[in-house]
Amino acid sequence: MVVRGAPAIGISAAYGMVLAAKAAVDAGHSSACSKTMLVAVNAASELLAASRPTAVNLFWAIRRMNRVLEQLLPTLGEGSVQAAETFIKGFSAEAVAIHDEDLQNNLLMARHGAELISALAKDGQAQPIVTHCNTGSLATGGHGTALGVIRSLHEQQLVDLVYVDETRPWMQGARLTSWELQREGIPCALIVDSAAASMMARSPRQGWVIVGADRVAANGDVVNKIGTYGLAVQARYHGWKFMVVAPTSTFDPAVATGAEIEIEERPGSEIVQIGDSRFAAEGVRSINPVFDVTPAALIDYLVSERGVINRPRRDSIAELKLGVD
Incomplete structure (x- = not known):
């Protein structure tokens, strides 16, 4: 949880594999043969994947870094200082590309989402x-997914107020999102997770x-931070629109539905x-899923x-031609 946010996790994994490659070179006194490199990077990728x-x-x-690894390994041969430097340069370039592409994708998503909401806003309200x-710069390559859309809306003076769920139990909303929004002067109010439905009901207009x-x-099912499914149900009941913002690197065409996705569970503590202060009854059982599945x-x-994509479905997502790698 030092790194959190799906795009940031992917970017960090890419850089982690580069660090493993550099460590292999350093351990080999500035050179490393292809076999040594393969063992070192594979060990790192397995640890990261777990x-x-x-x-x-x-x-x-x-997977993307491993494809580049396969392409570059033959250049190492039995190992030389020059070959190792060339390898590290090429391997590092792919990690940087993953990072840069995510930032550019963030900006594109922000534009697409904001343009849609702007077009649907009645009388520019x-x-x-x-x-x-x-979902901001702290969770991505630097701009944000959902928060990127909100930033672009704010630039168009189309944000009335952002209700920020605290997001139990790690409080990412309270600790991170509220900080990012305040930093950019975007009007926001922190609420407990269970207050969202009440805020929707009390709002003078649907949002x-x-x-x-x-x-x-x-099929368009979405796995996101625990509590997202409940928000989707509440939005549908209150007539609010529900938007998911995610780069195609988050799409998994190999998984048919959300029911097939493993939901991570973290310690009940x-x-x-x-912190160190316990407030629940001693011995009470706790269940702590980190994510939930929101049906398409x-x-x-x-x-x-x-x-x-309006009302995502299997066929509309298939049109993105993501492929399975």
Whole structure:
């Protein structure tokens, strides 16, 4: 949890594999043969892959780095200082490319999402917004997914107020999202997770729930931070629009539905205590899933760098031609 946010996890994995390659070179006194390099990087990628089972960007980035690894290994031969330097340069360039591409994709998604909301806004009215977890520059390559859309809306003076879910139990909304919004002067108010439905009911006009994603299944089901599913149900009941913003690196066409995705569970201690202070009854059982599955039927718009999908379905997602690698 030092690094969190699906895009940031993928980017960090790519850089982690580069660090493993550099360590192999350093251990070999500035050179490393192809066999030594393969063993070192494979060990690192296996360790990274085991760290988080749900966020698909992690596995996407590892596969992409492994493809480049296969291409570059023959250049190492038996190992020389010059060959090792060339290898590291090429391997590092791919990690930097993953990072840079995510930032550019963030900017595209922000534009697509903001243009849609702007077009649907009645008489240019500023919109009330609910968001969950943290989806800004701290969770991505530098601009944000859902928070990137909110930033672009703010630039157009289309944000009335952003209701920020605290996002139990790690409080990403309270600690991170509220900080990012305040830093940019975007009007926001922190609420407890269970207050979102009440805010929607009390709002003088219907607005938007805008969230990110950790994985999107082939049928459009979305896995995201626990609490997202509840927001989607509440949005549908209150007539608010529900938007998911995620780069195509978060889409997993190999998984048919959200039911097939492993949901990470974390220690129960996270929900029975804050810091070192326990507040729950001793011995009480706790269940702490980190994510939930929002059915595609509850999603009004799915935004990626390639555009906007209205009411995502298997066929509309297939049109993105993501492929299975």
